[in-house]
Amino acid sequence: MPGTELFGAEERKEVNDVMETGMLFRYGHDAQRNGHWKAKDFEAEVRKITGAKFAHAMSSGSTAIATALAASGIGAGDEVIVTPFTFIASVEAVLFIGAIPVFAEIDETLCLSAEGIEKAITPKTTGVCLVHMCGGNAEMDSIMAVIKKHNLILVEDAGQAFASSYKGTYTGLFGKAGSYSFDFFKIATAGEGGVLVTNDEETYKKADVYSDHGHNHVGEKRGMENHPFLGFNYRISELHAAVAVAQTRKVPGIKEKNRKNKKFMQDILSKNSKISFSKLGDESGDSATFLNILLPDTETAQRAVDEMNAAGVVGFDYWFKNMYHFINQWDHLKNLSTVSKLPAELFERSQDYNKLNLPKTQAVIGRLISFGVKYKWTESDMKTLADKISACVDKAVKPVNA
Ligand SMILES: *Cc1c(COP(=O)(O)O)cnc(C)c1O
Numbered sequence: 001m002p003g004t005e006l007f008g009a010e011e012r013k014e015v016n017d018v019m020e021t022g023m024l025f026r027y028g029h030d031a032q033r034n035g036h037w038k039a040k041d042f043e044a045e046v047r048k049i050t051g052a053k054f055a056h057a058m059s060s061g062s063t064a065i066a067t068a069l070a071a072s073g074i075g076a077g078d079e080v081i082v083t084p085f086t087f088i089a090s091v092e093a094v095l096f097i098g099a100i101p102v103f104a105e106i107d108e109t110l111c112l113s114a115e116g117i118e119k120a121i122t123p124k125t126t127g128v129c130l131v132h133m134c135g136g137n138a139e140m141d142s143i144m145a146v147i148k149k150h151n152l153i154l155v156e157d158a159g160q161a162f163a164s165s166y167k168g169t170y171t172g173l174f175g176k177a178g179s180y181s182f183d184f185f186k187i188a189t190a191g192e193g194g195v196l197v198t199n200d201e202e203t204y205k206k207a208d209v210y211s212d213h214g215h216n217h218v219g220e221k222r223g224m225e226n227h228p229f230l231g232f233n234y235r236i237s238e239l240h241a242a243v244a245v246a247q248t249r250k251v252p253g254i255k256e257k258n259r260k261n262k263k264f265m266q267d268i269l270s271k272n273s274k275i276s277f278s279k280l281g282d283e284s285g286d287s288a289t290f291l292n293i294l295l296p297d298t299e300t301a302q303r304a305v306d307e308m309n310a311a312g313v314v315g316f317d318y319w320f321k322n323m324y325h326f327i328n329q330w331d332h333l334k335n336l337s338t339v340s341k342l343p344a345e346l347f348e349r350s351q352d353y354n355k356l357n358l359p360k361t362q363a364v365i366g367r368l369i370s371f372g373v374k375y376k377w378t379e380s381d382m383k384t385l386a387d388k389i390s391a392c393v394d395k396a397v398k399p400v401n402a
Helices: 009-021 038-050 061-071 089-096 114-120 140-149 201-210 238-269 298-310 359-367 379-396
Strands: 054-058 079-082 100-103 125-131 153-157 177-181 194-198 290-294 368-372
Touching: 009 038, 009 238, 038 054, 038 194, 038 238, 054 061, 054 201, 061 089, 061 125, 061 153, 061 177, 061 194, 061 201, 079 089, 089 100, 089 125, 089 153, 114 140, 125 140, 140 153, 194 201, 238 290, 238 379, 298 359, 298 368, 298 379, 359 368
Parallel strands: 079 100, 079 125, 125 153, 153 177
Antiparallel strands: 054 194, 177 194, 290 368
């Protein structure tokens, strides 16, 4: 959690600007705000890092991905190809805008593969919700070829991949719209917050309206603004945006340090022949928030997890057993357990979520153990940790029967 590791005077200063005026609302009230526009400043910082033409700050990464889908024209009854390995928000977003998730296979990038997407296409497929997992980036050239060939709408959930890029283009900017999360666990945090990015002005305008009850934000009087579309309240507050401004300014430095620390760890770990690493679409664009090790098979990985727990190693995730990030534990999704009926329940679905067959995904996630890269790791911290990991992996590898 590098952002939270660096919480300090800069965040307090930005928050104090808001506290001194009491202007917690992001729109209007020009006379009272003493020139402070934290949501706008936050958006400008995000545009500066990513090169996005448009950035719209919102209440969370979840509301940003839902808005990205809706503003891209995806809605009730549309099939959207999704990944079985993600924070479940991406799948919930598809369901809650009325669309139907269809699961496809990932590869060793930990993201949907072009092949996986193509195999999951049906006549009802409208779009793809691509998630760039663990701070990395998907194999975009081959994915974009499939998107174009089948004329699909691409929306990217880059909730975990702010500041990650592929061949010079930042995640979130390959399709119609993309989203970043600034919750407590990401590279930078607002406390709670998210940002939608797009290079398409029309999509940006729709998102702006949709995320604020249809207000088009033209003119001086809020009550007299036009309401071109229905929307809802997905606004960010100035307090959250203030924290995010200070945090976002730290991201280039965080990324540089993350990348150094990750490389230091990988250089040690790669001496162990049983340890390999997840792939990246573009290694040079990695935001390096996670060090993702792949072991030879699921059984070895599970034994390595047991060994690491016994040895007191902390700061890792074994997603295969994690309640929120992998489909094997999503019983509520498989059974569509909801507090009230969703549109997806009214449409014919081309997949039975209880009978999904995703062998490639199962094999990759079974082998995967991810460590959160820490900004404040010292070289001696890293050496100790890497040596421990390596020793645990050695113990977990079954001795070859003579
Ligand atoms: C964190 C995350 C989200 C949700 O973001 P919130 O800000 O917590 O709503 C969505 N998608 C992915 C991939 C995430 O990791």
